[in-house]
Amino acid sequence: MVNKNLKETVKNAKYFLLDMDGTLYIGDKLIGDMDKTLATLRQCGKKIIYLTNNSSKSKQRYEEKLQKIGLFDPRDTVYTSGIATAEYLNSSFKGKSVYLMGTDALKKEFEEIGVNLVEDKTPDVCVLAYDTELTYDKLCRFVTYLKRGAYYIATHPDVNCPHPEVFIPDAGAFIKLIEASTGMLPAEIIGKPFDGMGKNLMRALGLGKDKFIMVGDRLHTDIAFGNNCGFASVLVLSGESDLDDIGKIEGKPDFVLNSLNDIIDYL
Numbered sequence: 001m002v003n004k005n006l007k008e009t010v011k012n013a014k015y016f017l018l019d020m021d022g023t024l025y026i027g028d029k030l031i032g033d034m035d036k037t038l039a040t041l042r043q044c045g046k047k048i049i050y051l052t053n054n055s056s057k058s059k060q061r062y063e064e065k066l067q068k069i070g071l072f073d074p075r076d077t078v079y080t081s082g083i084a085t086a087e088y089l090n091s092s093f094k095g096k097s098v099y100l101m102g103t104d105a106l107k108k109e110f111e112e113i114g115v116n117l118v119e120d121k122t123p124d125v126c127v128l129a130y131d132t133e134l135t136y137d138k139l140c141r142f143v144t145y146l147k148r149g150a151y152y153i154a155t156h157p158d159v160n161c162p163h164p165e166v167f168i169p170d171a172g173a174f175i176k177l178i179e180a181s182t183g184m185l186p187a188e189i190i191g192k193p194f195d196g197m198g199k200n201l202m203r204a205l206g207l208g209k210d211k212f213i214m215v216g217d218r219l220h221t222d223i224a225f226g227n228n229c230g231f232a233s234v235l236v237l238s239g240e241s242d243l244d245d246i247g248k249i250e251g252k253p254d255f256v257l258n259s260l261n262d263i264i265d266y267l
């Protein structure tokens with residue numbers, strides 16, 4: 001694979017957007033000396049943002065997990081599709097009322113960011129998140145509010161969430177459930193592979209596309225996201241994809257590395 005421009009791309013970039021599972025670790029096991037690799041990136045003045053579509057857990061829970069396995073540094077940031085959705089609501093639906101089908105942890109984050117959450121009155125916007133505390137009452141409220149005309153946003157499209165024994169239903173499966181009942185689909189989806197998280201980051205940091213590099217192990221989410229945002233994309237072969245997958249599915253990476261540890265050669 002030709003990586004001749006990677007050195008220049010890395011030199012010019014400021015932010016490394018990192019997928020986590022399959023890119024930094026698998027389960028709880030680091031991929032090679034990933035702790036040292038991230039430390040070297042920081043020493044070279046690069047900023048690290050961990051990106052996840054999982055909107056069921058809080059930023060703090062992810063920080064604790066990353067800390068436990070020796071990766072997190074206070075200079076780093078965790079960015080979830082849930083937080084990205086709350087920020088998007090604040091910038092594009094300022095002051096509008098929102099019904100959130102999500103966990104208590106996500107509700108707390110929405111409130112901290114300043115989203116006007118409501119429960120018992122018809123909202124302007126309905127947000128579907130990965131609600132691991134989903135109840136029938138929440139589902140009924142959600143479809144009722146949609147049918148009354150609320151604008152429909154989903155945090156991310158993943159149908160399943162990896163789990164030790166079998167894959168378990170994620171937000172994308174809830175989207176299908178709502179569609180089966182109402183015939184309605186989200187007007188917008190924020191998480192990867194869509195560009196919402198990237199647009200938020202560029203706006204918040206006041207930086208152009210060339211200052212970001214997206215690194216991940218999935219072509220159809222991580223790499224497609226990088227491409228949709230116009231960021232340089234690096235596929236790592238430490239997780240789900242191998243070289244044969246490139247070209248078969250959506251998402252052609254700009255660069256390919258065996259693992260993120262190989263980035264050291266380009267710093």
Ligand SMILES: [Mg+2]
Nearest residue numbers: 019021022217
């Ligand atoms: Mg991954």
